[in-house]
Amino acid sequence: MAAEAVNVKEFQELARQVLPKMHYDFYAGGAEDQYTLKENEEAFKRIIIQPRVLVDVSGIDPSTTVLGFNISMPIMIAPTSMHKLANPEGELATARAAATCNTIMVLSSSSTYRLEEVAACCNAVRFFQLFMYKKRDVSAKLVQRAESSGYKAIVLTADTPRLGRREADIKNKLIVPEFENLKGLLSTNVVPDGGSSLAAYAKETQDASLSWEDIAWLKSITNMPILIKGILTHEDATRAVEVGAAGIIVSNHGARQLDYSPSTISVLEEVVHATGGKLPVFLDGGIRRGTDIFKALALGAKAVLVGRPVIYGLAAMGEYGVKRVLELLKNEFELTMALAGLPNPKDAYLH
Numbered sequence: 592m593a594a595e596a597v598n599v600k601e602f603q604e605l606a607r608q609v610l611p612k613m614h615y616d617f618y619a620g621g622a623e624d625q626y627t628l629k630e631n632e633e634a635f636k637r638i639i640i641q642p643r644v645l646v647d648v649s650g651i652d653p654s655t656t657v658l659g660f661n662i663s664m665p666i667m668i669a670p671t672s673m674h675k676l677a678n679p680e681g682e683l684a685t686a687r688a689a690a691t692c693n694t695i696m697v698l699s700s701s702s703t704y705r706l707e708e709v710a711a712c713c714n715a716v717r718f719f720q721l722f723m724y725k726k727r728d729v730s731a732k733l734v735q736r737a738e739s740s741g742y743k744a745i746v747l748t749a750d751t752p753r754l755g756r757r758e759a760d761i762k763n764k765l766i767v768p769e770f771e772n773l774k775g776l777l778s779t780n781v782v783p784d785g786g787s788s789l790a791a792y793a794k795e796t797q798d799a800s801l802s803w804e805d806i807a808w809l810k811s812i813t814n815m816p817i818l819i820k821g822i823l824t825h826e827d828a829t830r831a832v833e834v835g836a837a838g839i840i841v842s843n844h845g846a847r848q849l850d851y852s853p854s855t856i857s858v859l860e861e862v863v864h865a866t867g868g869k870l871p872v873f874l875d876g877g878i879r880r881g882t883d884i885f886k887a888l889a890l891g892a893k894a895v896l897v898g899r900p901v902i903y904g905l906a907a908m909g910e911y912g913v914k915r916v917l918e919l920l921k922n923e924f925e926l927t928m929a930l931a932g933l934p935n936p937k938d939a940y941l942h
């Protein structure tokens with residue numbers, strides 16, 4: 592077993608050491624110049640927390656609620672595809688670690704275990720991330736299966752009409768395994784075009800015509816609340832409120848889609864302001880420290896989601912690694928509240 596890591600960055604290094612280059616690059620990489628990838632983390636570093644002292648912080652409590660569900664910390668697991676490339680236990684290990692830590696995992700449509708297997712592997716609140724496929728009935732089937740397997744919300748990914756250009760995957764000629772959820776529904780035997788077979792697959796299957804008008808259809812086929820993931824502007828936040836979304840995830844897809852889109856933390860306030868408190872706003876992208884979580888909550892997020900850190904934990908140490916990553920982030924977040932003298936991050940003064 593690899594040496595114990597003391598922070599998320601060290602888990603990333605452990606993952607880099609154990610994973611084949613093709614898989615590490617797939618997980619770690621962003622689109623094109625990777626400007627936004629860097630910015631997602633750098634933008635957090637530019638925000639300073641003004642601490643208060645002599646505040647009783649003996650009773651700080653990191654727990655929160657998301658759509659009415661209690662979780663132990665404002666940190667959830669973002670949907671990321673293909674966990675089996677990190678560890679043979681794949682999404683089952685991730686789901687078990689989430690359950691142990693009493694938080695919510697959002698399962699990707701493109702998981703390497705079936706959504707039913709993940710639902711059956713342990714008892715926890717889980718959400719299901721949905722891609723819209725050209726064959727809408729495939730998306731509808733996934734929604735129905737998720738609902739009957741006990742998933743509690745749909746996270747509709749809005750920022751992938753096409754796949755961003757990830758140059759490492761093209762150079763490595765990335766090969767992807769079959770997507771378990773789609774077996775029997777869609778052919779996953781896409782002939783690679785000499786580059787990334789994920790890009791070839793996405794082009795063939797994902798529906799670039801998905802628009803705001805389709806939210807009504809999605810609502811008509813499920814009773815689950817719908818979160819819209821990938822919003823970065825006040826205009827789209829307003830639209831999300833109008834169409835009756837249950838929440839918004841401010842996200843640039845971990846900087847894997849539009850390069851030179853803004854870092855998520857830099858647009859959070861604008862989005863929160865536009866919603867006028869009518870729905871909860873979540874954020875993902877670049878969260879690597881408890882201070883990042885504190886800053887996101889101070890700027891109005893109800894909770895954050897983490898993508899790559901979870902995969903790095905999974906690659907380095909399986910289920911235990913995911914648990915350690917979540918615990919590290921939770922502990923750092925608690926410590927930040929204590930040292931900032933701010934049991935409620937919303938009272939923070941940032942500059």
Ligand SMILES: Cc1cc2nc3c(=O)[nH]c(=O)nc-3n(C[C@H](O)[C@H](O)[C@H](O)COP(=O)(O)O)c2cc1C
Binds near residue numbers: 618
């Ligand atoms: C390897 C990888 C796979 C991803 N797969 C999906 C996916 O299947 N569906 C989705 O909505 N987002 C996907 N994302 C985006 C994440 O949900 C999330 O927005 C992003 O990872 C957050 O940034 P972070 O990795 O810096 O925490 C993926 C991200 C990564 C890194």
Ligand SMILES: CC(C)CC(=O)C(=O)O
Binds near residue numbers: 672
């Ligand atoms: C297109 C998906 C299968 C994966 C994804 O969203 C990603 O790799 O960022």
